[in-house]
Amino acid sequence: MMKKNEVVWYSQHTRQAPIAILLIIFSIIKSLIRTWWPFILILIFQSNFLSPERAKILVGIVTTLVVIFSIWRYYRFYFFIEGDKLHVNSGVFTRVKLDIPFDRIQTISFEQNLIHQIFHVARLKIDTAGSSKEEFEFTALEIDKAKELRQFILARRGHQVIPNTKEEDSSRLMLNLEIGDLLRVGISQNHFRTTGIILAFLLGLRDRISDSLGAKYVDQFDSVAEQLMDNVLVYGLGLFIVILILSFFGTLVYTILRYYNLKLWKSKDGYRLESGLLNIREQAVRDQKIQIIRWVSNPIRDLFRIVQLRFYQASSSSGSSKTSMTVPGVPREHLKIILERYFSRPVDTLVNNSHKIHHSFFIRRFIYLSLIPSLFFLALTFLSQQLGWLALSLTWLVVIGIFQFYLQRKWRYYINSDSLLTKYGVFERMNRALLLRKVQGVQIRQSPYQRRKALSTLLLHTASGDIKIPYIQLEQALRIKNFVLYKVETSRYKWM
Secondary structure: OOOOOOOOOHHEEEOOOOOOOHHHHHHHHHHHHHHHHHHHHHHHHHHOOOOOOHHHHHHHHHHHHHHHHHHHHOOOOOEEEEEEEEEEEEOOOOOOOEEHHHHHHEEEEEEEEEHHHHHHEEEEEEEEEEOOOOOOOEEEEEEHHHHHHEEEEEEEHHOOOOHHHHHHOOOEEEEEOOOOHHHHHHHHHHHHHHHHHHHHHHHHHHHHHHHHHOHHHHHHHHHHHHHHOOHHHHHHHHHHHHHHHHHHHHHHHHHHHHHHHEEEEEEOEEEEEEEEEEEEEEEEHHHHHHEEEEEEEEEEHHHOOOEEEEEOOOOOOOOOOOOOOEEEEEHHHHHHHHHHHHHHHOOHHHHHOOOEOHHHHHHHHHHHHHHHHHHHHHHHHHHHHHHHHHHHHHHHHHHHHHHHHHHHHHHHEEEEEEEEEEEEOOOEEEEEEHHHOOOOOOEEEOOOOHHHEEEEEEEEEEOOEEEEEEEEEEHHHHHHHHHHHHHHHHHOOOOO
């Protein structure tokens, strides 16, 4: 129990660290660039739009206003503790008074970018019940004050989520990823997904450039696109390979920066994660608040005997990344320990009572995702007289068709006396598990096709997202629904 003189500063109006002014300036500038970047491109490339002298004056005026606004915003922000509430006052033109009861606070997490680390401060993010995003954040607090504030709030709330410095010895270090481990994590990531994101960005970039700068700045872009369309097998495949290679090395760099010196601690009531090089993040989850545990594997991860693990906590926003915690590169032996601790039973018993989904799942997805696009590419073959589209049509039909076939074949769900586990995926295999007592609602959906076939899709709703079991017999779905609701009603355990 903390003594009164140790927390007396909380009862006074307290401002953030002065370095918060600089961080607020950076935040405003980043927001302005993100919002007005098309206009900024016009100023840069359209030399007749604004003379250099006027541009300097405009930049000077904007910079001055940003600095004044940031200083004003800094001095208008203060907080204090009174009773069992955290009071925050903020706002420049509109004053905002926020009163947060301690028992509403769900998580308190730290972030430190390079500036935070240099000046020994931290960004404190506070998430509360009933909010789909962080209620608010402190831009920069002295690191000692930030830890003291967090520890005091969590202790007064009655749930010791994250231990303070004196109590860290009671936590057990489960995992510490070094550079070699991070390289294995980066190599085993889904690089095709990153490649797809880059391609989608390039396709959208053309229209944004055209709208901002005019048609003459996109002629070269269109010329490259025409060559790709005329020689889809040569240039298109070559560009895809180049982007895939860039995605591979980009993912490696991102993984090292994001998860550098990753440490996972196990405390008496949850887990704590700390990682990052330029931006250090600290997160925590409580065992009682975990709703769903997900782990993802693929052939490369199987070779390294690791998985990507994610804890989903109770949140107002389903599957919110703000209240979930991702741990990459978890060895399989550690995964077994985590699962057995959470489910209080051997891992082998989770995969009893295996069930498949109906083959109609493959038929429907084959028609919509394989056959129809293939016919579209075939039509382009006759319109353009290019054999490349014919090759693409046949390749798409075969590859996507085989993929959907094995997706249906590998779909499994396992339901036991107190747990549910789903497994699906071809190259990237997704596993999602939950305790039945965590379920908040059960829903059975039927499309017109499913009604004709006496099939259904079962949805299990939790406080951190849904688990879906598609294309199962309606009779089986009703049995599962009744069983799950029975387990929820008769459980003596709290769901969070």
